[in-house]
Amino acid sequence: MLELERVLQALKDGGVIAYPTEAVYGLGCDPDNETAVMALLAIKQRTVDKGLILVAANYSQLLPYVDDKAIPPEKRYQIFSSWPGHISWILPASKAAPKWITGQFNSIAVRVSAHPVVHALCADYGKPLVSTSANLSGCPAITKRDELELHLGNKLSAIMPGSLGGATQPSQIRHAVTGDIIRS
Template sequence: MHNQDLSTSLNDCVGHLKRHAVIAYPTEAVFGLGCDPDNESAVMALLALKQRPVEKGLILIASEYAQLEPYVSDRELSVIQRERMFACWPGPVTFVVPAPPHTPRWLTGKFDSLAIRVSDHPDVQALCRAFGKPLVSTSANLSGQPPCRTIEEVKLQFGNDFPVLPGLTGGRQNPSEIRDVITGDLIRQG
């Protein structure tokens, strides 16, 4: 794909996000579904597509930690806990962190915490920079189907008109590792 095509697709995807649509994009291991985390109707549309209950909570991905700070109770983190996160970022490790009371329940679900990741995938980095904020991120697959690893698989599951940022996944076999930033405990093996 030519750089101009990728740039056009990036602008198209940002336009879809600003219109509160759900898009697909490549991540470290699989294609993700994403939307504007601040728009409840966009998040509810994503959850309906996935047939995922809102109570489970979601992951936010970003190009840098500053994009995530409005959603995080950063002052509750110790220096050691922050260092634990920053030692893994950017990269394929998601951390569950305390969330302030104003973080929307459509993101945190039944929890007082939120899962966040600063991705090292260049397409995620470009998308979050162009959008100017983090994205909701969950694997691109319909309930009961395997996560999509190619654009073709996204089109098969979601249709030819579904907005997709073209690109390749980062080649990892497993979704991101998830750790509790407070305890350091492993929640999901990566």
């Protein structure tokens, strides 16, 4: 797929991309590239202290960013049985997790997506991607490709083609230790 190759090259070059997710268009970049993350945050007009979600094709891609041993044993089944799926979990961050991803927290929000486009991007890139809604901070998320191109197209390195999934809301965010629902 030529488009996938173009998007993967944009990621390797430190670009910010947009892609369809379960419910909305997402913005993404390489989570280990601080310059790319800062560019993404500038597009969203969002501060770094809030932290960002990482999305992956499988849990093993998230292991460099998550302190797996610190996940409470009694919570592991609930977390892992929800993936791949539409739930993001706040897990303890590893010491190697970049501060430009975790923000002010010692935890990290992560998700293993079942969306075929997201899964393919992460699988072919070989690592997780930053996943945040494609919109200015505080504004409604974008659900239409033409709207995405109109508002953000000139700020992006590439847009991955594909359809949104069937969800009506962005992913639920749950805290793994407390079980609290942070975003429903």
